[in-house]
Amino acid sequence: MTRWTWRLALVLAASLMAAGPAAAQRASYGVHFGYNFDVDDPLAGAQATFPLGRYVAFYPTFDYYFTSGVSTWALNGDLKLYPGAYRVFYVASGINYTRVSINGNGSSSTNLNLVAGLEGHRRFGAPYLEGRLILGNGSSSFQIVGGLSWH
Numbered sequence: 205m206t207r208w209t210w211r212l213a214l215v216l217a218a219s220l221m222a223a224g225p226a227a228a229q230r231a232s233y234g235v236h237f238g239y240n241f242d243v244d245d246p247l248a249g250a251q252a253t254f255p256l257g258r259y260v261a262f263y264p265t266f267d268y269y270f271t272s273g274v275s276t277w278a279l280n281g282d283l284k285l286y287p288g289a290y291r292v293f294y295v296a297s298g299i300n301y302t303r304v305s306i307n308g309n310g311s312s313s314t315n316l317n318l319v320a321g322l323e324g325h326r327r328f329g330a331p332y333l334e335g336r337l338i339l340g341n342g343s344s345s346f347q348i349v350g351g352l353s354w355h
Contacts, residue, residue, distance in 0.1 A: 229255035232330060236265075236351025243345065245271045253353065259286045263296055263319075267349075275305040280336075282317050295320050300338050315340030329354045 232253045239246050249267040256262055263284040269276040282298030296319035303312045321334025330353040338345040 229258075229261075230355045231255065232353040232355050234329070234351050234353030236332075236349040238267075238347050238349030240269060240345060240347040242347075243269065243271065243276075245269045245276075247347065247349070249349070249351075251351065251353065253284065259291075260284070261286075263298070267347075273306065275310075276302070278302040278338075280317055282319060284319075291323065291325070293320075293322055294334075300340070302338075313341055323353075 233250070234252075235248070235250055237246070237248050247267045247269045249265055251263065251265040254262040254264075261284040263280075263282040265280040265282070267278045267280070269278075279301045280298060282296040284294050284296040286294050296317065298317050300315040300317045301312065302315065304310060316339045318337040318339065319334055321332055323330055323332040331350070332353065333350045334348070336347050336349070338347070
């Protein structure tokens with residue numbers, strides 16, 4: 205093999221080894237239900253987890269709040285970190301975009317998310333429970349959700 209071929213093979217092997225742990229993980233999708241304690245309303249939503257590395261994942265979620273006479277929903281884009289080797293406990297932080305509409309008149313806000321949760325790993329899916337603190341515009345909101353994700 206030529207010197208150029210060896211270099212190419214070395215770069216390719218290093219790339220595959222670096223991608224190994226992330227490639228072994230798969231994206232997951234699921235649904236969740238919960239309660240927001242500051243607005244006193246239940247919520248339902250969907251989430252996805254896209255691994256970026258062995259201990260890091262992009263974690264977008266959507267929440268719809270069942271508020272009487274008001275349409276309220278939120279989009280979240282968080283970075284999830286798994287501090288342990290077993291990937292049971294996680295913390296996350298990111299951006300929250302909330303939209304509130306009353307009789308066609310609406311307002312929106314961009315906030316900061318702080319998340320902590322527990323995630324199980326079963327053959328049928330991954331049940332999880334998390335708490336989310338939403339900070340912004342001089343106020344805060346706390347919600348707890350539980351759900352199930354599938355690969």
